[in-house]
Amino acid sequence: xxxxxxxxxxxxxxxxxxxxxxxxxxxxADGRSxxxxxxxxxxxxxSLAAATLAVIVSTRTAPEHLVMLSVTVFASGAxxxxxxxxxxxxxxxxxxxxxxxxxxxxxxxxxxxxxxxxKELEFDRAMGKVSEADFAEVAExxxxxxxxxxxxxxxxxxx
Amino acid sequence: MSSLGNLALLAAFxxxxxxxxxxIVGARRRSxxxxxxxxxxxxxxxxxxxxxxxxxxxxxxxxxxxxxxxTANSDAAQPLFYRVTAFWGGLDGSIxxxxxxxxxxxxxxxxxxxxTQRELxxxxxxxxxxxxxxxxxxxxxxxNPFDTFLADVPLDGRGMNPLLQTPLMVIHPPALYTGFVGMxxxxxxxxxxLITGHLDDSWLLAVRxxxxxxxxxxxxxxxxxxxxAYEELGWGGYWGWDPVxxxxxxxxxxxxxxxxxxxxxxxxxxxxxWNVTLVILTFLLTIFGTFMTRSGVVQSVHAFGEDKxxxxxxxxxxxxxxxxxxxxxxxxxxxxxxxHELDSWVSKEAAFLVNxxxxxxxxxxxxxxxxxxxxxxxxxxQRLTVGPPFFNTWMLPIGLVLLTLTxxxxxxxxxxxxIINLRDSFLFPVGLGVVTxxxxxxxxxxxxxxxxxFALCAFVTGTMAQEFFRGARVRQRSTGTGLFTALVGLxxxxxxxYAGYIVHLGxxxxxxxxxxxxxxxxxxxxxxxxxxxxxxxxxxxxxxxAVTDDxxxxxxxxxxxxxxxxxxxxxxxxxxxxxxxxxxxxTTEVAIRRGAGEDLYIVLAGFxxxxxxxxxxxxxxxxxxxxxxxxxxxxxxxxxxxLPEKVFAVALARVPEGAVTSALVVLLLAGGATHAHAxxxxxxxxxxxxxxxALERDLQKEIICMCRGCGRQRLSECTCSLADKMRKExxxxxxxxxxxxxxxxxxxxxxxxxxPLASPIxxxxxxxxxxxxxxxxxxxxxxxxxxxxxxxxxxxxxLAAAPAAKPIDPALEQRLxxxxxxLD
Numbered sequence: 001x002x003x004x005x006x007x008x009x010x011x012x013x014x015x016x017x018x019x020x021x022x023x024x025x026x027x028x029a030d031g032r033s034x035x036x037x038x039x040x041x042x043x044x045x046x047s048l049a050a051a052t053l054a055v056i057v058s059t060r061t062a063p064e065h066l067v068m069l070s071v072t073v074f075a076s077g078a079x080x081x082x083x084x085x086x087x088x089x090x091x092x093x094x095x096x097x098x099x100x101x102x103x104x105x106x107x108x109x110x111x112x113x114x115x116x117x118x119k120e121l122e123f124d125r126a127m128g129k130v131s132e133a134d135f136a137e138v139a140e141x142x143x144x145x146x147x148x149x150x151x152x153x154x155x156x157x158x159x
Numbered sequence: 160m161s162s163l164g165n166l167a168l169l170a171a172f173x174x175x176x177x178x179x180x181x182x183i184v185g186a187r188r189r190s191x192x193x194x195x196x197x198x199x200x201x202x203x204x205x206x207x208x209x210x211x212x213x214x215x216x217x218x219x220x221x222x223x224x225x226x227x228x229x230t231a232n233s234d235a236a237q238p239l240f241y242r243v244t245a246f247w248g249g250l251d252g253s254i255x256x257x258x259x260x261x262x263x264x265x266x267x268x269x270x271x272x273x274x275t276q277r278e279l280x281x282x283x284x285x286x287x288x289x290x291x292x293x294x295x296x297x298x299x300x301x302x303n304p305f306d307t308f309l310a311d312v313p314l315d316g317r318g319m320n321p322l323l324q325t326p327l328m329v330i331h332p333p334a335l336y337t338g339f340v341g342m343x344x345x346x347x348x349x350x351x352x353l354i355t356g357h358l359d360d361s362w363l364l365a366v367r368x369x370x371x372x373x374x375x376x377x378x379x380x381x382x383x384x385x386x387x388a389y390e391e392l393g394w395g396g397y398w399g400w401d402p403v404x405x406x407x408x409x410x411x412x413x414x415x416x417x418x419x420x421x422x423x424x425x426x427x428x429x430x431x432x433w434n435v436t437l438v439i440l441t442f443l444l445t446i447f448g449t450f451m452t453r454s455g456v457v458q459s460v461h462a463f464g465e466d467k468x469x470x471x472x473x474x475x476x477x478x479x480x481x482x483x484x485x486x487x488x489x490x491x492x493x494x495x496x497x498x499h500e501l502d503s504w505v506s507k508e509a510a511f512l513v514n515x516x517x518x519x520x521x522x523x524x525x526x527x528x529x530x531x532x533x534x535x536x537x538x539x540x541q542r543l544t545v546g547p548p549f550f551n552t553w554m555l556p557i558g559l560v561l562l563t564l565t566x567x568x569x570x571x572x573x574x575x576x577x578i579i580n581l582r583d584s585f586l587f588p589v590g591l592g593v594v595t596x597x598x599x600x601x602x603x604x605x606x607x608x609x610x611x612x613f614a615l616c617a618f619v620t621g622t623m624a625q626e627f628f629r630g631a632r633v634r635q636r637s638t639g640t641g642l643f644t645a646l647v648g649l650x651x652x653x654x655x656x657y658a659g660y661i662v663h664l665g666x667x668x669x670x671x672x673x674x675x676x677x678x679x680x681x682x683x684x685x686x687x688x689x690x691x692x693x694x695x696x697x698x699x700x701x702x703x704x705a706v707t708d709d710x711x712x713x714x715x716x717x718x719x720x721x722x723x724x725x726x727x728x729x730x731x732x733x734x735x736x737x738x739x740x741x742x743x744x745x746t747t748e749v750a751i752r753r754g755a756g757e758d759l760y761i762v763l764a765g766f767x768x769x770x771x772x773x774x775x776x777x778x779x780x781x782x783x784x785x786x787x788x789x790x791x792x793x794x795x796x797x798x799x800x801x802l803p804e805k806v807f808a809v810a811l812a813r814v815p816e817g818a819v820t821s822a823l824v825v826l827l828l829a830g831g832a833t834h835a836h837a838x839x840x841x842x843x844x845x846x847x848x849x850x851x852x853a854l855e856r857d858l859q860k861e862i863i864c865m866c867r868g869c870g871r872q873r874l875s876e877c878t879c880s881l882a883d884k885m886r887k888e889x890x891x892x893x894x895x896x897x898x899x900x901x902x903x904x905x906x907x908x909x910x911x912x913x914x915p916l917a918s919p920i921x922x923x924x925x926x927x928x929x930x931x932x933x934x935x936x937x938x939x940x941x942x943x944x945x946x947x948x949x950x951x952x953x954x955x956x957x958l959a960a961a962p963a964a965k966p967i968d969p970a971l972e973q974r975l976x977x978x979x980x981x982l983d
Contacts, residue, residue, distance in 0.1 A: 060221065064239055068217040075213045079167075079206035085199030086174070089192040109275050113364070117425075119982050123653055126633040128580060129507075129572040147971050 047077025114146035164305035167211035178288035186281035205262035234318035251304035258294040261340040282351035335380030339445040341373025346442030353487035382790040393747040394876030395778035400550040406448030412522035503575035546917035566619035592618030609677035658800035665793030675782025733763040
């Protein structure tokens with residue numbers, strides 16, 4: 001998470017608004033449709049085919065051998081998919097996102113934390129575990145932090 | 160198959176080194192493609208280690224005895240289930256298992272946090288990959304599980320140690336390892352925060368959850384270890400302060416301290432250096448635990464054996480990690496200053512400070528006592544034993560103080576508790592504790608230590624009940640719901656706090672079980688058929704010995720008729736099993752009759768088939784099952800704290816008030832004890848010498864068995880042949896009229912050192928062992944006081960509070976108020 005959005009200093013950069021998502025066809029981070037064929041689909045199908053072939057040609061027929069053979073083939077398929085994830089970022093078109101910027105997810109998490117902390121503080125006051133003066137000081141700071149994050153989520157510059 | 164395994168390991172090492180490099184370069188250049196490639200590399204390491212693991216398991220399943228590790232840990236007669244779990248039954252496989260678990264945890268942590276912790280993730284990937292590199296390196300150069308025989312491939316394996324062929328030992332290592340590797344993730348985030356300088360409280364978000372997961376698994380692993388020791392080792396206890404047990408306990412202490420102190424950082428911005436230090440220490444202690452188990456530095460029934468080369472590799476790794484980690488802590492000290500001062504010693508943060516001091520003291524004390532025999536051998540050339548009596552002398556009062564703090568902490572207010580606060584909060588719990596102590600005193604229960612423990616348990620339970628009741632009343636007033644619905648609402652809205660209280664109640668139950676140890680009764684008797692022995696309310700009559708064989712092992716079983724208060728309870732059958740290929744190491748099958756109040760625990764210590772006589776060790780263990788119930792509650796509390804908020808939102812929305820009450824009743828009624836068989840590997844025992852005098856009985860508890868295979872059990876507990884011999888020797892000395900000191904000197908002369916004594920004699924270099932805890936405690940107290948005084952004197956720093964934003968926008972304030980209201 002960006003430090004900018006978590007410290008009390010109001011220097012967080014506004015987050016880019018996410019592209020609108022059509023129901024049932026949410027875009028992925030790189031703009032592809034979630035409904036389209038994904039690379040992992042290919043690796044799963046290839047692993048299934050390879051495992052089937054391995055089971056057919058295997059000379060050992062005990063169930064435990066065939067299960068372990070299939071699991072080994074699937075592990076190889078997972079390694080191939082992971083290798084794809086190593087190489088594809090290096091050759092794919094540069095993403096629009098800039099590394100280091102605050103993300104919407106981070107801001108939402110920060111907002112949820114701030115709201116929850118305010119509620120905890122209110123509960124502590126009701127239980128008599130925090131003095132009025134202490135409550136006023138901490139609550140004011142937390143409310144200011146929550147509002148700053150809400151502004152950032154709205155895409156407005158913090159004041 | 161072994162070639163594929165080797166290839167996977169080599170490839171994993173190369174890819175891990177790529178992940179380290181590309182992630183650091185990507186972070187420095189702020190390049191998304193490089194960072195994402197690094198994340199992909201972490202996935203690839205995980206997949207390759209999974210591939211290596213499946214290859215090794217396949218080799219076990221297909222009985223490929225060309226692989227040395229498969230030969231050493233399995234044979235054709237071994238059931239398939241134990242052939243699969245033999246994967247982590249030996250040293251080499253356990254390192255692979257450690258690495259693959261770490262890589263899986265890392266993949267999950269990265270996927271969950273890659274958006275919310277984008278600044279830290281590249282460094283997290285690099286750090287985890289560097290740790291993985293170390294373990295893969297160990298396998299490649301030193302402990303390769305895929306090493307093969309060049310010639311003379313055996314036709315069958317040697318078989319796994321029978322001691323490990325039990326379901327408990329199947330679950331125990333994965334639980335403990337998951338706890339260990341779980342602590343690597345907080346370390347990676349903590350170090351990444353130090354490297355990047357993003358030391359606001361955001362890194363705690365990711366770390367807290369992972370620490371709780373690791374802590375839960377560590378607790379699970381430790382409890383399973385206790386159950387295993389209780390059911391399998393056959394000495395009637397559950398915790399023998401074995402070095403390997405201690406290895407799991409050390410990071411548990413520091414992780415517990417961290418889980419408390421991070422609340423102080425979140426709420427008050429204090430203990431920032433301390434929290435980073437605890438995260439690093441916890442990780443180092445997990446590595447140290449792995450090192451102790453595998454290097455042979457300490458002697459233990461669980462250890463894999465002596466390996467000096469491995470010890471040096473681990474030492475080098477720990478030194479590198481310490482230098483880098485603490486180097487960054489020092490470098491970042493200006494960013495880690497406390498934001499607030501300590502306003503009062505009567506405050507929650509002060510209680511957490513004391514709690515942390517005691518937990519760290521416990522960790523350092525256990526570490527020192529565990530290593531003292533090694534230090535003594537290195538400096539004085541004398542091997543000795545630091546056994547349960549020494550540990551219990553210190554850990555008993557420490558445990559009681561921690562139990563007290565469990566009840567005190569929740570009652571104190573943040574910043575400062577007023578006299579009125581204290582009176583209102585403490586009146587009921589303290590009253591309950593005092594009344595309990597009074598009733599126990601009237602009943603004649605000894606106050607030290609069981610009576611005090613029961614009274615403190617009542618005090619803590621009173622605290623928790625009061626907290627739940629008051630919290631529910633507050634919520635009831637604010638929401639207008641029923642009391643039970645408000646109680647469930649507490650978990651939804653104040654989940655961490657009230658789930659934490661459930662964990663505290665679990666600890667109370669565990670302490671109840673520990674206190675039961677004070678009422679333990681045991682007898683060792685030699686019985687001919689038809690004879691009986693009475694222990695407590697139980698009467699055990701020996702009927703006959705049975706000799707049977709199931710093809711895998713020969714079994715000698717004693718048939719015993721048991722009654723309680725004169726009412727027959729049925730038959731119990733303790734046994735000894737002689738596995739093929741392991742005939743010289745029979746296992747002991749303990750017979751346990753479980754009960755909520757007490758367990759009847761019978762061990763067949765020796766036998767004579769011709770005379771049909773049996774030597775029995777009969778133990779009545781009061782309250783022992785509350786330890787396992789306590790862990791169950793502790794686990795429930797931790798899982799509740801880990802559950803996402805949505806779960807409670809759904810529950811609150813759909814569950815009617817009456818259903819909540821019904822569910823609580825069902826939960827209270829649920830539960831029950833299980834019965835388990837047990838094994839203990841020991842030498843064949845021909846006869847058990849029953850102590851005839853109080854001195855002999857005491858000495859049997861003060862002198863340990865020197866067989867090295869039983870985990871330094873006391874003579875009163877061990878059932879091996881050497882223990883028999885030593886007991887006979889002891890009986891002879893006592894009958895000759897020798898004093899305690901003379902008996903000590905006899906055994907010291909016979910074994911050439913103080914090793915047979917359960918505790919070192921408080922003389923010369925050994926005085927260090929007894930003085931160290933005092934020195935450590937005073938030093939820790941001094942440091943904690945100095946830090947607190949400094950805090951309480953320091954002016955509010957610039958970091959204390961960012962200037963509050965001026966009223967921004969009435970509409971925004973209204974939205975905030977609405978959202979806060981919606982949270983109710």
